[in-house]
Amino acid sequence: MTRRSVLLYSAGNLAALALVAYAANQPWVEGASSSPVPASLVRAWLPFALVIFAIVDLSVASTLPAESREGFVARHFALYLASPLTLLLLYFGEPAVLPAQAGAFLALLVAAFAANAIHGIWLSLEHVTDRRAALLLGAVALAAYLAIVPYHRAVQPTASDEPHYLIVMQSLADDRDLDLANDYAGDHYLRFYPSTLEDIHGIHVGPHIYSIRDLGLPLVGAVPFALGGRTGVLALISLAGAALAVQLYLLLRDLAFAPRLALLATAGTALLHPLLTYTTQVYPEILAALAFVTAARLMRHGSGATARDLALASAALGTLPWLTTRAWPTVVGAGVVLAWFALRNPRAASDAAEIRHGSPETPARLARVGAAALPFAALVLALSALNWLQFGLFMPAAGYFLIRDQQAVFGLAPQVGALGLLFDRVFGLVGRGPLYLLAFLGAANLVRRARDGHGAELVPLALGWGLSFLYIADIAYWWADGSPQPRYLIATMPFLVAGVAAGIETIASMSRARAFAAGLAWAAAAWGTLVTFAYTVIPTVGYDLAVDIRESGSSGRLFDYIGRVVRPDPGVFFPSLVRIDGASVALSVAWLAVAAALVLAGSRTTLSARAAPERALDVTGLRQSL
Numbered sequence: 001m002t003r004r005s006v007l008l009y010s011a012g013n014l015a016a017l018a019l020v021a022y023a024a025n026q027p028w029v030e031g032a033s034s035s036p037v038p039a040s041l042v043r044a045w046l047p048f049a050l051v052i053f054a055i056v057d058l059s060v061a062s063t064l065p066a067e068s069r070e071g072f073v074a075r076h077f078a079l080y081l082a083s084p085l086t087l088l089l090l091y092f093g094e095p096a097v098l099p100a101q102a103g104a105f106l107a108l109l110v111a112a113f114a115a116n117a118i119h120g121i122w123l124s125l126e127h128v129t130d131r132r133a134a135l136l137l138g139a140v141a142l143a144a145y146l147a148i149v150p151y152h153r154a155v156q157p158t159a160s161d162e163p164h165y166l167i168v169m170q171s172l173a174d175d176r177d178l179d180l181a182n183d184y185a186g187d188h189y190l191r192f193y194p195s196t197l198e199d200i201h202g203i204h205v206g207p208h209i210y211s212i213r214d215l216g217l218p219l220v221g222a223v224p225f226a227l228g229g230r231t232g233v234l235a236l237i238s239l240a241g242a243a244l245a246v247q248l249y250l251l252l253r254d255l256a257f258a259p260r261l262a263l264l265a266t267a268g269t270a271l272l273h274p275l276l277t278y279t280t281q282v283y284p285e286i287l288a289a290l291a292f293v294t295a296a297r298l299m300r301h302g303s304g305a306t307a308r309d310l311a312l313a314s315a316a317l318g319t320l321p322w323l324t325t326r327a328w329p330t331v332v333g334a335g336v337v338l339a340w341f342a343l344r345n346p347r348a349a350s351d352a353a354e355i356r357h358g359s360p361e362t363p364a365r366l367a368r369v370g371a372a373a374l375p376f377a378a379l380v381l382a383l384s385a386l387n388w389l390q391f392g393l394f395m396p397a398a399g400y401f402l403i404r405d406q407q408a409v410f411g412l413a414p415q416v417g418a419l420g421l422l423f424d425r426v427f428g429l430v431g432r433g434p435l436y437l438l439a440f441l442g443a444a445n446l447v448r449r450a451r452d453g454h455g456a457e458l459v460p461l462a463l464g465w466g467l468s469f470l471y472i473a474d475i476a477y478w479w480a481d482g483s484p485q486p487r488y489l490i491a492t493m494p495f496l497v498a499g500v501a502a503g504i505e506t507i508a509s510m511s512r513a514r515a516f517a518a519g520l521a522w523a524a525a526a527w528g529t530l531v532t533f534a535y536t537v538i539p540t541v542g543y544d545l546a547v548d549i550r551e552s553g554s555s556g557r558l559f560d561y562i563g564r565v566v567r568p569d570p571g572v573f574f575p576s577l578v579r580i581d582g583a584s585v586a587l588s589v590a591w592l593a594v595a596a597a598l599v600l601a602g603s604r605t606t607l608s609a610r611a612a613p614e615r616a617l618d619v620t621g622l623r624q625s626l
Contacts, residue, residue, distance in 0.1 A: 001062045001069070009061070012077060013054040020047055020083040029090060037099040037154050038090050041106060046083060049106070049147035053079075053113040056143045060117050060136055063124040072120045079116070082109045103151050103537040110147045111533075114140055118267050125259040133259065134249040141270050142242035145279040148536055149234045152280040156539035158230065160482030161213065162282040163193040164201040166230060168211050168218035173226035178390060181209040192230040203391065203402055210390040212399035215383075216322030217284040230282065237286050241279040244290045245270040248494060251293055252501045254300050255454050261508070265501035268525055273432055273532040275493065277484045277542065284323040285490035288330075291316045291323065292464060293494035295334055302456030303344040307371040310342055314372050318379030320491075325397040329471040330492055333463030335376070341456070342372035408476050417473030420577030421486055423591040426544050426556035427479035429486045430591075431574050432531045434524035435500060440598035441517075442502025444606040449502070458498070465495035477546070479578060484535060484542030506602045509609040534561055550579045 001009075024042040057076045061069050086105050090098065117140040125133055158166065170191075171183045183189065184200050202209040211218075224232035245266060252262035269275055278286050295316035298309045305313075317335055320327035343365070380396055387398035395401065411417065423430050430437055450458040472478055472488045480487040489496075507517045535542050541557040554560065555571025563569045575584035575591070 001058075006058070006062075009058060009073065013050075016077065016080045017047060017050060017054075020050065020080070023083065023087055026087075029087070034095060035099045037151070038102040040154065041102040041151070042083070042086055042090065045106060045147070045150045046086060046109070048150070049110060049113070049143075050080065050083075052143045052146060053117070056117055056136075056139045057113075057120070059139060060120040060124065063128050063132065063136065064120060065123070065127060068120075068123045072116065072123070075116050076113075079109065079112055082112075099155060100537055103155065104533075106147070106151055107533055107536045110144050111529075113147075114144045114271055117143075118263070118271075122260060122263060125263065130250060130253045130259070133263070134246045134253075137249050137263065137266060137270075138242040138246035140267075141245040142238060144271060145238035145241050145276065146235065148276075148280060149231065149238060152536070152539055153231050153234065156280075157194045158192050158282060159543055161201065162483075163189060163197055164211065164213050165217055165221075165282050165284075166192045166225065166233065167197070168213060168215065169222045169225035169233065172218060172222035178210055178215075179208045180211055181207060184209060203399055205391060210399065212403060214284060214322060214324050214397075215386065216319060216324075217282075217287065219322075220287070221282075233282055234280060237282070238279045240286045240290050241270070241275065244275070244286060244293065244494075247290065247293045247297060248497050251297055251457070251494060251498065254297060254457055255449055255498060255501070257501050257505060261501060261504055265497060265504055268435055268528075269493070269497045269500060271532075272435065272525075272528045273535055274429070274484060274486065274490060276532055277535045278487070278490050280539070281483065283483065283487065283490075285487060288320055288323045288327055288491035289493050291319045292327075292330060292334070292492060293461075295338075296457050296461045296464070296494065299334075299338060299341060299460055300454075300457040303341050305341055305456075307368050310338065310368055311371040311375050313338055315375040315379065318376040321380060321396050322383055324491065325400055326468070326472065326488065327491055328397075329467035330464040333465075333467040334460035337456075337460040337463060338372050342368045410474050411476035411478070412474065414470060414474040416577050416580070417475065417478035418469070419575070419588050419591070420478055421469070421473060421489060422595075423574055423588065424479070424577045425559070425571045425574035426549050426554075426576070426578065427481070427485045427546075428574065428577075429489055431570065432485060432558065433528050435521070435528050436496050437524060437595075437598060438503025438507075438521060439496050439499025440503070440595045441506050441602040442499045442504070443599050444603035445502035445506050446499060448606055448610065461495040461498060465492040468492045479546050481544055481546045484539075485544075503602070506605050510605050511608060530562065531558065534558060546578050549576070553579055 021043075024046070029039050029042060054076075057072070061072055061076075064072055082105065086102070089101055089105060118137075121133060121136050121140070124136075128136070167180060167183050167189050168178065170188060171177060171180050174188065175182070180200075180202050184197065184202070189197050200209065201213055202211050221233045221236055224236040226232075228235065248270060249262055249266040252265060253259065257265070275286070275289075295313045298313035298316065299305060301309065317331050317338065320331050383396045384394045384398075387396065388394040391398045391402060393401065420427060422428050425431060446458060446462075450462075468491070469489075475488075478488065479485070504521065507514060507521055510517055535558070538561065541561045544556045544558075548554065549556065553576070555563070555569055559569060559571040563571070573587070575587035577584065577588070
């Protein structure tokens with residue numbers, strides 16, 4: 001864009017923002033509702049969203065070819081009409097439902113801006129580098145996440161484990177220590193929790209109380225908490241979510257997916273539930289997913305990876321136990337691959353013989369081994385030392401070890417947990433994110449890619465995800481209730497995102513039933529969008545408790561809410577693995593059959609595409625198919 005175009009764009013946005021600010025500060029706005037949410041929306045959150053999307057859209061417009069830029073900018077300014085529409089809503093709306101309606105308007109505005117920006121990136125992909133495209137996509141994701149945070153912060157109090165992470169940050173910010181005795185005894189936590197916090201997630205050590213929560217997020221979030229309280233922490237998690245979107249796009253490009261396909265898969269997962277939802281939660285899972293995908297990408301050169309890449313991958317894996325104890329299976333899966341790459345000589349096959357005869361390669365190999373081992377070891381030893389200072393035990397996860405007799409961890413029924421994590425009516429992934437069914441369709445595609453030279457990146461992703469999935473499936477409380485579903489799958493979601501991309505490519509490669517399969521994929525994306533909208537506008541629909549589901553047999557708050565306008569009740573299509581009955585067993589078998597059929601269909605398509613290279617995916621085929 002020329003300097004004149006940038007100045008005109010900036011002047012137009014400033015003028016539009018001035019009109020928005022003038023209209024929003026009319027005296028009647030304050031009295032439109034007894035809730036402060038509608039007034040805050042039009043006076044603060046809406047202008048904030050318009051500002052950040054104006055900046056993002058300017059960045060996108062600068063990459064567009066001249067013939068596409070005019071229409072993109074026109075759509076950008078047309079979205080300013082959301083402001084007068086919101087004022088009309090406040091003027092004529094019912095005060096009792098205005099807060100939710102205001103949230104709906106905000107969510108729709110964010111969706112419209114994000115869709116326009118994604119379309120702009122789509123048009124510019126042929127003119128920008130992968131890194132530039134990834135950064136633009138990350139900027140769009142960050143703008144969407146930050147625009148939603150104020151509304152969620154206003155209407156949804158912290159729940160489940162969230163206040164216990166925040167209280168550690170409060171202790172670090174206010175007292176400069178990890179002793180929570182005075183924090184639980186006082187009332188400062190009322191800043192982020194609406195009532196008395198009676199449940200103490202800590203261990204008494206003499207007069208002190210130390211948290212059993214993993215300390216990675218509290219240590220990283222202490223400064224943002226000191227600056228902005230809970231909102232500051234959510235801004236940090238939004239930044240991590242945007243960085244995750246950047247890494248996911250680059251991961252898919254590493255795996256040789258077409259740019260537009262990579263954009264579709266990344267935008268379709270990063271901007272929908274559960275990834276978008278968890279940028280509004282005070283949990284470490286988004287940061288863990290970022291560390292996981294970063295480690296995998298650093299290993300993409302396999303045994304040819306530099307010592308620097310090995311060291312950084314080691315450090316990324318070393319942060320996972322700090323963020324969540326449940327990440328140890330992921331660490332083991334990806335760590336084994338990292339160790340193999342470090343030990344293997346990229347230039348010779350006779351590694352053992354070279355070491356035995358004192359080859360000149362030996363010092364270089366030892367340096368690689370040290371680079372791969374020392375950062376991880378240092379981080380785990382530091383975590384163990386911190387636990388020793390708190391609990392007197394020199395080991396990671398010492399707090400959980402001390403309470404091992406108070407709560408059964410393993411349920412010894414991994415088949416139930418595995419089905420539940422994917423297909424459960426209330427706590428499963430597929431019912432709330434059906435787009436991830438594409439990962440079954442793309443399974444054979446990923447296997448082919450691993451065999452064709454991308455195994456160095458896919459194997460650690462697959463092993464990390466697989467071991468984590470098996471471990472969580474065997475946990476007695478695999479459902480992770482009290483938080484939006486499915487919390488325990490978020491940390492290893494990058495592997496599933498790669499599967500979604502492979503599934504989209506498989507559909508575009510089909511010689512038969514391509515239009516039908518593409519229609520089902522779009523229907524899945526539409527359902528995921530509806531679910532994300534519900535979680536955004538009424539966050540309480542994501543907070544179910546397993547004990548309530550067992551007693552009532554309910555389909556959960558989300559399906560009860562959506563079931564008011566969708567018939568039949570969506571819950572009838574899914575089994576309940578929390579309250580198992582005959583119908584649930586039959587539905588579980590049916591969903592297993594669906595998954596197997598998708599894997600088989602994907603395998604046949606992949607074999608056919610490999611046998612007929614002329615059917616290979618190109619940009620035109622992707623556009624026509626999807």
